[in-house]
Amino acid sequence: MTTPKALVAGNWKMNGVAANLAEIEKLNDLIAGGGANCDVLICPPFTLIHQSVQAAGERVEIGGQDCHANISGAHTGDVSAAMIKDQGCSYVIVGHSERRTDHGETDEMVSSKADAAQKEELVAIICVGETEAERDAGDALSVVTSQVRGSIPADATADNTVIAYEPVWAIGTGRTPTADDVAEVHAAIRNVLTERFGDAGNSVRILYGGSVKPENARELMSVANVNGALVGGASLKADSFYGIVQAYD
């Protein structure tokens, strides 16, 4: 069984202006100085992608936070996977719970976006996760596995797919599931991936996201089938994000 190389990804969400690019330069310097046995990605707002690619150096990759399902056309305010790729990105996040909530994105829409990204040779980071009510009702596993099945495009491969499990109730709250709960959900996702991709499903990275901090990163990243993190708030400052990356030193 192949253990995938971990990915620690930062999602800046709707935060950051040009002055914050120094954090990306600093992050690259910290990693170059201290090593990190994982891939490192920052997904800034679209307005900063071009400058972020220039600031990122050798050790940090840059990605988008969303893309449209179409490659071009009359879609005011939207950005296509081709445009993100053109700026030097290698990844794009799709189906984040904030987009599922704020923009009514369904699994079918997320799958279309992931398909557009993968056809542009971007790796799609497909986000899934249950709400607190769904967990309390005992439905976490069925909700998450259904989202994974419904959000992976028909033409996806193990190489161009990453899954990020983010319990909605853990995002930005300081609360995290227990290690056992994370292990249970990640194992269920792994089963879906091996059903879908065969043995190659073992090489798909499954990230955990939701209140990951330097203080809890080592414990969360050591859980079985956790192959990295998707980090929000703690990715905005190089020092705290590097503290998470160091879980893979």
Ligand SMILES: O=C[C@H](O)COP(=O)(O)O
């Ligand atoms: O995309 C990142 C997640 O939503 C996690 O955010 P957080 O680390 O601020 O909880």
